[in-house]
Amino acid sequence: MTTPPRISCVILCHDYGRYLARAITSCLDQKPGDYLLQEIIVIDDGSTDETAEVCRRYRDFIRVVRRDSRGFGPTLTDAFLLAEGDWVAPLDADDWFHPAKLRACAEAITGERLFIEHWEYVVDAAGRPLVTDPHPGGNTSTLLVHREAALTLLPVVNEIFFHALRHAGHGCVLPVPLVHYRVHAHNMTDRHTPGVSQRYRADVCTALAIRLRTMAAEPPAWTTASVLRRMAHHFHAQAAGHRVEAYVQTGQRHACWRPLAAMLAGTIRSCAPPRPWLRAIASAVTGHPQAPLRELDNSGAGDTESDHSNTRT
Structure with a gap:
């Protein structure tokens, strides 16, 4: 037993x-x-x-x-x-x-x-x-x-x-x-100011991508170096996607193209499906955010928001 x-x-x-x-x-x-x-x-x-x-x-x-x-x-x-x-x-x-x-x-x-x-x-x-x-x-x-x-x-x-x-x-x-x-008024995450949540998420994904690449030099027992490098590319792509969304929310569509290129490169290197990149480029072209600013969305794909000691996603 x-x-x-x-x-x-x-x-x-x-x-x-x-x-x-x-x-x-x-x-x-x-x-x-x-x-x-x-x-x-x-x-x-x-x-x-x-x-x-x-x-x-x-x-x-x-x-x-x-x-x-x-x-x-x-x-x-x-x-x-x-x-x-x-x-x-x-x-x-x-x-x-x-x-x-x-x-x-x-x-x-x-x-x-x-x-x-x-x-x-x-x-x-x-x-x-x-x-x-x-x-x-x-x-x-x-x-x-x-x-x-x-x-x-x-x-x-x-x-x-x-x-x-x-x-x-x-x-x-x-x-x-x-x-x-x-969800309440004292959540630390700003749900009203365009771009704030998305920039935070981009920073978190970038930090994770850097950590995973560093771990690839000496992989833990639960994974391999190649998997860690592939995940690093994935989260770099996620970070770029969040930056695209931040620019769209703040009306800076002209700034979307560099992170869109980075997102495409990360998507290809991680062997991930292109659908998130296609959504991001559609959002950049139309100027319409992928989701309403105050809409709740899950963090399973890298969408995270943090309260001071409580994460609000």
């Missing part, structure tokens, strides 16, 4: 004390299954609100790590450094898990699988449905990641770094909503 996977739930919190109790309770209320809940950790990233008081109320059930504010990337990195489980389920403090989250993800764990992603319910600040149908995930709270594999990618800037495991053939996507993903 195989040993059930040990899962660490790690909650990332910066001034989200008003939401934190629900996040903690959602970890405590998980339905039993073929897994062991190793621990619940709350990383308090320099909060100045009621976060400390909420943590005190749950002190018998959680481990709290308090420190000065370091930002989202270092907090997500620490989630994997601090965890003791075989797998890590990161949770933004303003989101909360569906009771079947851990059970469903544990059932999807197979021999070579290192990354599991699932869909989400999108809700507003009060927890009311904001989008009628379940929405594709990809952001922090929709993941379950094998800890040892994740350690090879640290330090991370954003949760998209862990998507490299899926691109390397070690992941799966469950089309089942297993988290409530909250």
Whole structure:
């Protein structure tokens, strides 16, 4: 008999004390299954609100790590450094898990699988449905990641770094909503100013591409140098695509052609389908953004937005 996977739930919190109790309770209320809940950790990233008081109320059930504010990337990195489980389920403090989250993800764990992603319910600040149908995930709270594999990618800037495991053939996507993903006025990502989110996404993809190329010199056990180089080209293409979209959103279509060329080169070198590039060039020619500025979109293809300690995608 195989040993059930040990899962660490790690909650990332910066001034989200008003939401934190629900996040903690959602970890405590998980339905039993073929897994062991190793621990619940709350990383308090320099909060100045009621976060400390909420943590005190749950002190018998959680481990709290308090420190000065370091930002989202270092907090997500620490989630994997601090965890003791075989797998890590990161949770933004303003989101909360569906009771079947851990059970469903544990059932999807197979021999070579290192990354599991699932869909989400999108809700507003009060927890009311904001989008009628379940929405594709990809952001922090929709993941379950094998800890040892994740350690090879640290330090991370954003949760998209862990998507490299899926691109390397070690992941799966469950089309089942297993988290409530909250969109509210205090998300750090600017959803109203054209180009801001897209430029951020471009920077994240570029950082990941550089990391993957560096890793190719000494590949981890879960992949090869050639796969890492191919993924680096893929994420360079993703970065270029986000820059095209940023230029279209800001009315700078004349600046689109250089990133379009870079996107085409990355697409060819990564042996990826040309459809994203064709969409980008159509957007540049027509001047119409590929999606409404405030539309929610998943991060599975490299679309990421980061809140200070909570990713909003």
